[in-house]
Amino acid sequence: MTRVVRTRVEFEGSVSEELALVQDDDAAPWAEGEALGIVGHPHRRIEGVAKVTGRARYTHDLRFPGMLHARMLRSPYARARVRRVDPSRALALPGVRRVLHRFNAPKAAFRGEETIFREEVRFVGDEVAAVCAETEEIANEALGLISVDYEVLPHVVDLEEAIDDASPRIDDKGNVHEADTYSRGDAKRALREADAVVEATYRTPTQMHNSLETHGAVAVWDGDQLTVHESTQHVFGVRQGLQAALRIPLSRIRVVCDHMGGGFGSKGGVGKYTIVAAIFARELGTPVRCVLDRHEENLAAGNRSATVQKVRIAAKDGRMSAIAHEAWSNAGQARWVADPTGPTKTLYDVPNVLARSHRVLANTGSLAAFRAPGYVEGTFALESAIDELADRIGADPLALRRQHAAADRDAASGLRYSLKRLVDCYDIGAKEIGWPRRKPKGLRGSAPGLRRGLGMASQIWSGGGTPPAYATVHINPDGTAVVRIGTQDIGTGTRTIVAQVCAEALGIDVGDVRVEIGDTDSPYAPISAGSLTVASIAPAIRLAALDARAQLLDVASGVLEVGKGELRVERGHVVSAGARTPIADILKDLQNYTVIGKGSRLPNPEDLVLKTFGAHFAEVEVDPATGRVVVERIVAVHDIGRVVNPLTARSQVEGGVIQAIGYALSEERSVDRATGRVLNADLEDYKVPTVKDVPRIVVRFVDVPDTAANSTGAKGLGEPPIIPTAAAIANAVANALGVRIRTLPLTPGRVLEAARA
Amino acid sequence: MPPATRWKGPSPVDVSFEVNGHRRTVHVPPHRTLLDALREDLGLMGAKKVCDEGTCGACTVIVDGRPVYSCMTLAVATEGRSVETVEGLARDGSLHAVQDAFIAHDAFQCGFCTPGQIMSVVALLRATPSPGADDVRRAVSGNLCRCGAYPRIVEAALAAAKRAK
Numbered sequence: 001m002t003r004v005v006r007t008r009v010e011f012e013g014s015v016s017e018e019l020a021l022v023q024d025d026d027a028a029p030w031a032e033g034e035a036l037g038i039v040g041h042p043h044r045r046i047e048g049v050a051k052v053t054g055r056a057r058y059t060h061d062l063r064f065p066g067m068l069h070a071r072m073l074r075s076p077y078a079r080a081r082v083r084r085v086d087p088s089r090a091l092a093l094p095g096v097r098r099v100l101h102r103f104n105a106p107k108a109a110f111r112g113e114e115t116i117f118r119e120e121v122r123f124v125g126d127e128v129a130a131v132c133a134e135t136e137e138i139a140n141e142a143l144g145l146i147s148v149d150y151e152v153l154p155h156v157v158d159l160e161e162a163i164d165d166a167s168p169r170i171d172d173k174g175n176v177h178e179a180d181t182y183s184r185g186d187a188k189r190a191l192r193e194a195d196a197v198v199e200a201t202y203r204t205p206t207q208m209h210n211s212l213e214t215h216g217a218v219a220v221w222d223g224d225q226l227t228v229h230e231s232t233q234h235v236f237g238v239r240q241g242l243q244a245a246l247r248i249p250l251s252r253i254r255v256v257c258d259h260m261g262g263g264f265g266s267k268g269g270v271g272k273y274t275i276v277a278a279i280f281a282r283e284l285g286t287p288v289r290c291v292l293d294r295h296e297e298n299l300a301a302g303n304r305s306a307t308v309q310k311v312r313i314a315a316k317d318g319r320m321s322a323i324a325h326e327a328w329s330n331a332g333q334a335r336w337v338a339d340p341t342g343p344t345k346t347l348y349d350v351p352n353v354l355a356r357s358h359r360v361l362a363n364t365g366s367l368a369a370f371r372a373p374g375y376v377e378g379t380f381a382l383e384s385a386i387d388e389l390a391d392r393i394g395a396d397p398l399a400l401r402r403q404h405a406a407a408d409r410d411a412a413s414g415l416r417y418s419l420k421r422l423v424d425c426y427d428i429g430a431k432e433i434g435w436p437r438r439k440p441k442g443l444r445g446s447a448p449g450l451r452r453g454l455g456m457a458s459q460i461w462s463g464g465g466t467p468p469a470y471a472t473v474h475i476n477p478d479g480t481a482v483v484r485i486g487t488q489d490i491g492t493g494t495r496t497i498v499a500q501v502c503a504e505a506l507g508i509d510v511g512d513v514r515v516e517i518g519d520t521d522s523p524y525a526p527i528s529a530g531s532l533t534v535a536s537i538a539p540a541i542r543l544a545a546l547d548a549r550a551q552l553l554d555v556a557s558g559v560l561e562v563g564k565g566e567l568r569v570e571r572g573h574v575v576s577a578g579a580r581t582p583i584a585d586i587l588k589d590l591q592n593y594t595v596i597g598k599g600s601r602l603p604n605p606e607d608l609v610l611k612t613f614g615a616h617f618a619e620v621e622v623d624p625a626t627g628r629v630v631v632e633r634i635v636a637v638h639d640i641g642r643v644v645n646p647l648t649a650r651s652q653v654e655g656g657v658i659q660a661i662g663y664a665l666s667e668e669r670s671v672d673r674a675t676g677r678v679l680n681a682d683l684e685d686y687k688v689p690t691v692k693d694v695p696r697i698v699v700r701f702v703d704v705p706d707t708a709a710n711s712t713g714a715k716g717l718g719e720p721p722i723i724p725t726a727a728a729i730a731n732a733v734a735n736a737l738g739v740r741i742r743t744l745p746l747t748p749g750r751v752l753e754a755a756r757a
Numbered sequence: 758m759p760p761a762t763r764w765k766g767p768s769p770v771d772v773s774f775e776v777n778g779h780r781r782t783v784h785v786p787p788h789r790t791l792l793d794a795l796r797e798d799l800g801l802m803g804a805k806k807v808c809d810e811g812t813c814g815a816c817t818v819i820v821d822g823r824p825v826y827s828c829m830t831l832a833v834a835t836e837g838r839s840v841e842t843v844e845g846l847a848r849d850g851s852l853h854a855v856q857d858a859f860i861a862h863d864a865f866q867c868g869f870c871t872p873g874q875i876m877s878v879v880a881l882l883r884a885t886p887s888p889g890a891d892d893v894r895r896a897v898s899g900n901l902c903r904c905g906a907y908p909r910i911v912e913a914a915l916a917a918a919k920r921a922k
Contacts, residue, residue, distance in 0.1 A: 048860035051868035054803020061802035261869030491867030658905030
């Protein structure tokens with residue numbers, strides 16, 4: 001029966017009420033301790049062979065007959081008015097087919113604006129024009145032949161300069177926009193009446209995603225039907241964006257993403273490159289590819305906002321009594337901001353909280369969601385401040401947190417958590433790292449002069465998933481199955497989990513499941529972001545497989561002339577008392593009869609809050625003479641409900657930790673204030689971690705299914721491992737040095753400066 | 758204002774080299790990189806173009822036994838030489854030990870850097886059949902992985918070396 005229900009949806013820290021279409025009654029959850037044969041067991045990635053042989057086709061790799069290449073001309077100025085564009089010399093170059101710019105491009109809505117080529121360009125790298133040519137090389141050469149008359153305008157690129165009233169205002173309403181305010185209790189009073197107060201300002205850098213596959217799309221028209229191949233985390237989101245830009249019916253747009261080379265949040269929807277490719281392809285009647293190069297990727301494809309955060313935190317009678325947290329984030333030109341105060345509101349049970357967040361405009365590339373947007377930045381400030389408070393009152397930082405970590409209710413909503421095992425994470429992690437070794441003034445290092453420190457931090461994130469999500473499961477006449485669901489595998493192992501859940505519920509082997517994902521012609525699934533994939537899609541896949549199984553048993557009952565209740569499916573066989581019949585044998589006399597099961601994702605429970613929790617512990621060695629920080633060990637413990645694939649889950653945690661080590665120690669976009677140019681828009685000067693920067697990483701899971709959350713008991717894991725790592729490292733460095741560094745990354749220069757102070 | 762001029766250089770030339778054991782000839786301008794020759798002229802899409810300026814290793818292939826960044830190697834410079842790409846590793850339907858180990862040890866996530874990582878490890882194991890973990894780290898230190906599969910890559914390389922013995 002189909003019905004519509006109202007449901008609460010949480011995505012990356014913001015909660016909304018939405019309508020959901022529900023078609024099923026849910027299955028009973030897999031219980032804690034229930035013996036599952038496939039889910040919960042390590043399984044190799046099912047696309048492994050394609051990826052290790054080079055056969056896996058990514059958007060970058062697609063070539064079509066007659067395909068043309070589009071490239072963007074980008075503003076060399078941080079802020080300027082485009083007065084005139086003269087493409088005549090570019091058009092005279094043999095092989096150039098067309099140039100689009102603001103005076104000739106069709107209207108195309110993009111993120112609330114009417115055009116993709118603005119009159120006022122607002123950062124170095126903003127799109128000014130696009131060239132379409134027979135080769136990428138010709139297109140690149142043509143970019144240099146387009147004459148643009150710019151009226152250069154005053155700009156501001158630095159977050160703290162943009163906040164300053166004396167700086168150029170780049171928006172009529174000013175540069176600083178209040179984004180969110182939250183309050184519970186009476187923080188001001190609690191701060192006044194406290195035994196101890198720490199007040200500190202923390203700064204975090206702009207981090208750049210640097211997915212190895214840059215943003216890009218290939219557009220192919222067949223009559224009035226558009227197919228776009230795009231490296232994306234959300235095929236349906238790209239379709240929506242194309243519909244808005246091109247104003248053609250959704251039914252004429254298909255978006256496909258097979259293998260994709262990383263997104264980390266930045267590939268959440270349509271890009272200007274997608275729209276340009278689609279317009280050129282339509283006008284020129286042939287496929288068009290538009291793929292960013294590495295430098296463009298680091299100018300115009302998004303970033304994690306730099307922040308300035310002021311935290312005041314108070315203790316009374318040995319407990320945290322109040323937190324006031326105010327944050328300013330450099331959003332570039334974006335109309336949203338990733339609020340850093342999320343963890344402050346919900347991670348700890350503290351009675352008095354005041355949180356305020358501001359979006360600051362600047363003439364830099366806009367933010368895009370970056371793996372736990374806001375939470376990574378905010379957790380660094382919050383967890384640093386808690387350690388400073390613990391130092392001030394002479395408490396062990398873990399013991400102080402423990403007093404506020406056990407609450408079984410969400411302090412913001414008052415609702416009960418479906419499951420919370422944060423204290424278990426503390427117990428497991430403290431034992432693994434050897435927390436009792438920690439001394440308030442740090443430890444001696446492995447050589448004279450070196451200092452050693454231990455630190456930890458906690459994480460809270462959503463991860464409970466959301467409707468809508470739908471799946472179909474076909475059983476082929478040979479007993480194999482095909483799952484179709486419009487999700488994406490962005491490197492997280494989604495394909496394998498889809499196969500595992502289907503195989504488990506249907507009763508066949510993983511190797512007998514083919515997974516069809518990344519296509520808007522499939523049933524809808526949400527964006528692969530916000531750690532919501534598994535908890536959104538797994539219950540729908542399970543229901544689809546159960547539906548297919550029930551139909552298969554109907555068929556088997558007729559063929560075998562045995563009551564349906566006496567039959568079950570096991571490892572590709574229909575099993576009755578005393579007989580095991582291969583599924584293929586059941587179906588063989590029915591020719592091409594196809595069993596088609598369908599399933600949908602039911603709403604989350606209304607009266608519960610679904611979260612993931614975790615704690616990371618870091619051991620570091622610091623050389624006060626050189627400023628070098630060596631992370632020796634990270635212990636990462638997570639409470640994410642049931643772990644579906646322990647093999648890929650471990651990888652996911654290690655990867656999150658490693659990205660966070662970059663954030664903690666080396667990654668920082670550098671922008672020249674005078675010109676607004678990004679000085680390290682490449683992989684030479686922007687330092688992402690290499691294999692040599694990786695410590696020993698110990699990964700542990702509480703691994704208790706969250707049976708109240710959904711029928712699979714699984715929650716998300718994409719974001720949690722990046723959230724607490726930088727804070728844990730910063731706390732360990734402060735422990736080692738006896739001096740607090742409040743600005744990330746902890747470069748040798750900053751460490752030296754602190755060590756000398 | 759000067760007239761629009763297309764780059765005028767030496768004309769395209771024939772370059773013949775061995776690719777995965779087969780003699781191939783491409784007709785390319787002298788400035789074409791080996792990476793572009795492989796991808797655009799020969800349709801071998803395993804090696805990836807991530808930076809195109811020698812900073813990431815995703816385009817790593819083996820030339821005469823040595824791992825090279827194919828984006829920093831001119832196609833004309835491989836005349837008469839032997840080039841191996843990830844597409845040439847599997848033989849008779851069986852994966853190379855390094856490919857197999859990458860799957861078993863989950864040494865990739867998105868997989869975009871994987872062909873380059875694998876070629877670096879294959880070159881290492883030929884030169885150093887029994888490497889230590891530091892040898893592996895040195896061998897792949899020029900291969901960036903943004904997903905952070907590094908611990909698994911090191912583990913896979915060591916396992917492949919052990920198995921090959």
